[in-house]
Amino acid sequence: MTNTPAHDPSLFTGLSAFPLTPLKGESLDEDAFVGLIERLVLAGVDSITALGSTGSYAYLNTDERARAAQLSVESALDIPVFIGVGALRTRDVLVNVASAESAGAQGLLLAPVSYQPLTDDEVFELFRTVTESTDLPVVVYDNPGTTHFTFTAELYSRLAALDGVASIKIPGAAASPVGWNERIGEIRAAIGGEVTIGISGDAHAAEGLIAGCDAWYSVIGGTLPAPTLEITRAAEFGNAELARELSAELQPVWDLFTEFEGSLRVTAAIAEHLGLVGADSLPLPVRDLDEAAKRKVTEVAESLDLA
Amino acid sequence: MTNTPAHDPSLFTGLSAFPLTPLKGESLDEDAFVGLIERLVLAGVDSITALGSTGSYAYLNTDERARAAQLSVESALDIPVFIGVGALRTRDVLVNVASAESAGAQGLLLAPVSYQPLTDDEVFELFRTVTESTDLPVVVYDNPGTTHFTFTAELYSRLAALDGVASIKIPGAAASPVGWNERIGEIRAAIGGEVTIGISGDAHAAEGLIAGCDAWYSVIGGTLPAPTLEITRAAEFGNAELARELSAELQPVWDLFTEFEGSLRVTAAIAEHLGLVGADSLPLPVRDLDEAAKRKVTEVAESLDLA
Structure with missing residues (x-):
């Protein structure tokens, strides 16, 4: 089956x-969110993906998500705005799809959220169900750190053949530049030319873009x-050296992600430091970094002159 | 702080x-559930835990759970009925606690369900919040296969010291009988004498009970x-040999759990074979076993004369 994209x-x-x-x-802090x-x-930015993992989608009910x-x-x-529609239950995913459509979203982001580990066929059927229920293009969200589901190249291939699948958001992972080229090449071979590949895992985005990823689905880019954007444009203009240099300047931020349990709590602390969100803006049981860690984030933000 | 249990x-x-x-x-199949x-x-049975992992709690909304x-x-x-109250968001956990209380439950089962990996302190605060919100005793539900959270002995110890924590449901894992004694001894040393230890992972329940677990939190026991019950009573009467023998008779069932992605889909297939539930009783995206696998389950059920 050929995937003939109706979308751009x-x-x-x-x-x-x-x-x-x-x-x-x-409750949703609407003023801060709109800000x-x-x-x-x-x-x-080229697009906004609201209600991604960074947007705490998994913790919000269908009304809050609408x-x-x-x-x-x-x-x-x-x-253009893309909306994360993933949920543990397919029924709720479809409610989120409908509310994203009503809102005027131009795309959907869908992860195979799991409690019971899912099989490949169950994940395929989830994406089939969603793509058949909507005309909006869908980004396949591969995030094993939160979903604990591992995509194979074969499953990528089956999903890419679904009408409606427009992009695959792949996880970042340490790899040498040669490793990145091979990895992106393998994924490209599996999914063909019509479906874009987007890198996540901000620390690895420059290498991913240099190796041929079409997009950067960025946590820190939201804050x-x-x-x-500078890193993205450098890579787009083919200036790999500059992209690497700009990413290296943010190494203290990447190091904070590693030190403090991932990107979410650090990003919230940076946003709080910049006055963009209040304290305790994360959904419990997820908590803010403690005061010592927040001080460390502040030091990094000030030394890098983040704004 | 001493844990003085108000419960039995x-x-x-x-x-x-x-x-x-x-x-x-x-929708909930109320007739089948009541059956x-x-x-x-x-x-x-000594107690019923409704809305455990086997009861698909994570997929049901707060109204369905009430x-x-x-x-x-x-x-x-x-x-006595215990109710699983876990949810991704603490707010929803507390709603489930209130509805379990209203229903007349005698205990609560709480897992640290996660999307963003949780820290030990976040999990501790979740249990502290819940135990402070209710007089019902709480079973700490350690199930890394679904929550992807790993409890340490130190966290067990901190949780056991909370008034209201009454039991810990530990995961099954292959271990020699000597290994089981050591493992249960370590947990006992961490949590003291007032909090019971319950084994899950049905294939390992006989060894767990023989090694001193107080309870078996059983998937297959629900169907x-x-x-x-025979295995449980044999272990309670100190007849380790009989408990092992009876568990070994169910080895084909334990093998089905290993072969078909865990216990849930196999248990649903056994229940369907016995006429207790209909086809497609699991919450999508989780699906029934395919027909070939269901035939294998039927063969095992018939050869063991399961009823």
Whole structure:
């Protein structure tokens, strides 16, 4: 079966920035959320993916997700917005798809969220069900660190053949530049030319882009769009040296991600330091970094002059 | 701090049977669910844990969980019912705690369900929050296969010191009998004498009970209470040889769990074979075993004369 995309493949290229979805108490902090979206619009990111992992989608109920989708599309002006629709239960995924459509999203991000480990066929059927239920293009979200599902090249291939699958968001992982070229080459061979490949795992984004990824699905880009855009543009212009240099300047941030249990809590702390979100903006049981760790984040933010 | 239990520690001993929560379409199959509970009452299990992993708790919304809690307590007569209250978000856990209390549950089962990997302190605070919100005793549910959270002995110890923590449900894992004694001894040293230890992982339950576990939190016991009660009683009477022999008779069932991605889909297939639940009773994206696998389950069920 040939995948004839009804969508514009260029939609899923460049920098897609993933904003936080800050809470205030147990409710969406709408002002802060809209502020984050407006900041991304001003910076000129290529697209916004709201309700990604960084946007705490898995913790929000279908009503909260509908509201966040609506706010993000309204605030994004002419920047395309993609909405994360994943949920443990297919029924809820479909509710999120409908609310993303109503909001005016231009794409969907879907991870195989699991409690019971899923089989390849179950994941395939999930994507088949979703792509058959909507005309919106879907980004396959491969994030084993949160879903604990491992995609094979064969499954990538089956999914890429579904009408409606437009892009694959692959996890970052340490690899030498040669390793990256091989890895992207293997994925490209599996999925063909019509489906874009986007790198996540911000520390590895420069290498991923240099090796041929079409997009960077970026956690930190949702809070620090300027330096991530510079890296993206350098790679797009074929200036690998500059892309690597700009990414290396952010090494202290990548190191914080490694030291403090991943990118989410560090990104929230940076956003709090910049006055973009309040304290305790994450959904419990996930908690803010402790004060000592926040001080360390502040030191890095100040030394790098992050803004 | 000394943990002075307000509850009867014997509540969390013996066989706690975990029924499926069958669906019909996207709704709770109430007749089938009540039938499963009544079957456990007739068999004389020591307690029923509804909405465990086998009961698909993670896939049901707070309304569905309130209804299942109510039905299970109503149908269980004088058998104590424990209710699984875990959820990705603490807010929803607390809603489930309140509905379990209203239903008349005698205990709660709580796993650190995660999307973003949780820290030890986050998990501790989750249990602290829940135990402070209710007088019901809480079973700490350690199930790394679904939560991907790894408990340390130190965290067990901190949790056991919380008023309200009554039992720890430990995962099954292959170990020699000597290994089991050491493992249970280490946990006992960490948690003290007031908190019971319950084994899960049905294939390893006999060894766990022989090594000193107080309870068996059993998947298959929710569907096949008779043979699981026999194993439990043999171990309780100190007849290790008989307990091992009876468990070995069920080896073909344990082998099905290994062959077909864990216990849930196999248990649903056994329940379907016995006419206890309909086809497609699991929450999508989780699917029934395929027809070939179901035939294999039927062969095992018939050869063992499971009823």
